[in-house]
Amino acid sequence: MPEIAAWREAFSRMGLKPTQYRCASEALLRRYRKDGSLPEQRPLVDYLNFASMAFGIPIAVLDRAGIPGGITVRPAGGSERCLTFRGAVEHPAAGEIIFADPDGNAHSRRWTFRQSAPPAVSARTERALIVAEAHHASAERDLADLEAEPQAGLKALGAQVARSMMIGPSERRLER
Secondary structure (H helix, E strand, C coil), X not given: CHHHHHHHHXXXXXXXXXXXXXXXXXXXXXXXHHHCCCCCCCHHHHHHHHHHHHHCCCEEEEEHHHXXXXXXXXXXXXXXXXXXXXXXXXXXXXXXXXXXXXXXXXXXXXXXCEECCCCCCCCCCXXXXXXXXXXXXXXXXXXXXXXXXXXXXXXXXXXXXXCXXXXXXXXXXECC
C-alpha cells in the first residue's frame, strides 16, 4: 500500500526501523489480519480505527481536555515528557517527531506510533481532536476523502464535527 510505504520511508528517515515501529494504520491492519478482530475501546476510537484501516492512513483521536494550549507536530528537543498508559514518564529522544504542547508534554511518540495517556478518549470526553496524516503521492486527495468519512460516521455515533481544517508544511500548528 503506498500509504504504508510512505510512512515506512518516513520512519526510516527518522532513524527508526519501520518494521519495529509501525505507523498506527499499519499496526492496526497487521493486528486485524493476524487476529481477525480488534479490541473494543470507545465507540469513537473503534470507528476511527476502522476508518484508519480502510484508508491506510494513521488517525489519532485526542481528548481536548488532555491537551491544553494546542499541539504542534515537531521534532523533540529531548526534554519533553510523555506519560504512558502504565504511568511511566518517558522522554522522547532529540529529533523524534512528536505532538507537543506548550507545557513540554509529548502526546504522541515516534510521530504516529504511540499516544500518551493524558489525551486518551474516555467516557468523559466531550471534545476531541482528530488528526490524520499522510505522505504518499495522492495524500492530499486521500485526506480530503477521509475528511468526509468521519463527518458521516460521527453523526451516526451521535457526535458532530465542529470544525475541520487541513494543515501542512507551511502551517503545522493547530490552536485550541
